[in-house]
Amino acid sequence: MMQHKPVLLKEVVQCFKEIKIQIFLDATVGAGGHAKEILQDHPEIKRYIAIDRDKTALEIAKKKLNRWKEKIMFFQENFLFLDRYLKDRCADGILFDLGVSSMQLEEGERGFSFKREGPLDMRMDRSKELTAEKVINDFSRKELEKIFRDYAEEPKWKKALNSILSIRKKKRIKTTLELADILKKICVKKRHLHPATRIFQGIRIYVNNELDSLKVALSKAIDHLCDKGKIAVISFHSLEDRIVKRIFKENKEMVNELIKPSYEEKRVNRRARSSKLRILKKEMV
Ligand SMILES: C[S@@+](CC[C@H](N)C(=O)[O-])C[C@H]1O[C@@H](n2cnc3c(N)ncnc32)[C@H](O)[C@@H]1O
Missing domain, CATH: 3.40.50.150 (Vaccinia Virus protein VP39)
Structure with a gap:
């Protein structure tokens, strides 16, 4: 580890x-x-x-x-x-x-990292109910808007949101790399930051309050x-x-x-x- x-x-x-x-x-x-x-x-x-x-x-x-x-x-x-x-x-x-x-970031199974394959989890305390998978797939446009705009502060939040809403109509987004792949094409890459950094961080902030x-x-x-x-x-x-x-x-x-x-x-x-x-x-x- x-x-x-x-x-x-x-x-x-x-x-x-x-x-x-x-x-x-x-x-x-x-x-x-x-x-x-x-x-x-x-x-x-x-x-x-x-x-x-x-x-x-x-x-x-x-x-x-x-x-x-x-x-x-x-x-x-x-x-x-x-x-x-x-x-x-x-x-x-x-x-x-x-x-x-x-340790949390590097363990793919915890679902915190956009670089490692794993379930969209992101719970620090795994006894809690809410996972990133539920947030991404079950939350309303309005709820996701708050997370992408206010918690992630992602400049391209509207585009990312629309893309996720349209993809999830066809199938659930279940893994970290699936989500990272969607975001990679849309979000802003700044210097050493991976384009999925902000949205992943915003979801994590929400999931763990x-x-x-x-x-x-x-x-x-x-x-x-x-x-x-x-x-x-x-x-x-x-x-x-x-x-x-x-x-x-x-x-x-x-x-x-x-x-x-x-x-x-x-x-x-x-x-x-x-x-x-x-x-x-x-x-x-
Ligand atoms: C950056 S690490 C701490 C590393 C530690 N100072 C060390 O030197 O090993 C942050 C830790 O805080 C825990 N954590 C984050 N938010 C928390 C909260 N609201 N209550 C309790 N623990 C929390 C995480 O689970 C994680 O293990």
Whole structure:
């Protein structure tokens, strides 16, 4: 299985360095890449709360973080419910590393990738009902319009939509490569981006209710942050980043900072290219 290379790892570790951490909440533990470095750097951590919606990711993280098993509590959950695991406690550090991992992308069967054959699935949590296949084949023109225009921000969304509506009258569109093939002929190719990138991303955002989860979770994270604590959020596209930026700016009494990946990191890790790290620190300015 493809290894996941954590993005902005040095920068995330650096951001928490100055804090003495008792409780850390990792909202997207994934393969445990960031978690491993944070746990190594903070032997004082008493409780590491590790959340991910994806059961397979949690299994990988459990193995990788076995050394710290006494301190870590794993939960398969949408980070939207992070308050359930903190209750009346606060966290000194909170990390959101948004989007999907390389393992999810590279495994064709998960249906996230336009480069690998697989069923149109795209669920991070496979116990949920809604799949990309249902969205593409059963949603109305109006519903798809919102996804293609607002979530995918695809300049050729109307053309893509019309083409899908006409093809699905004849047969269901069932696989990732079938959909990618339709989009390849229509959508805009920009520099290194595959033409199906935006529509795939828009569908994934919808299937996993990513933007609403992020809005609610960030507000809850701010409410549960200890004094002098920090929240770090790594985002990968403008819709996510806009939400993070807006919510952080609303908290005027806190300090916020933006960090981008180095040229070198972007060169060696493709996933880092569009990443942004925003940090919010709870302290009076
Ligand atoms: C980029 S990966 C995280 C990688 C991790 N930081 C590492 O270093 O291995 C993103 C992870 O977040 C999870 N995820 C995305 N949205 C989520 C949500 N709303 N609730 C819980 N987990 C989520 C995905 O399942 C995926 O495993």
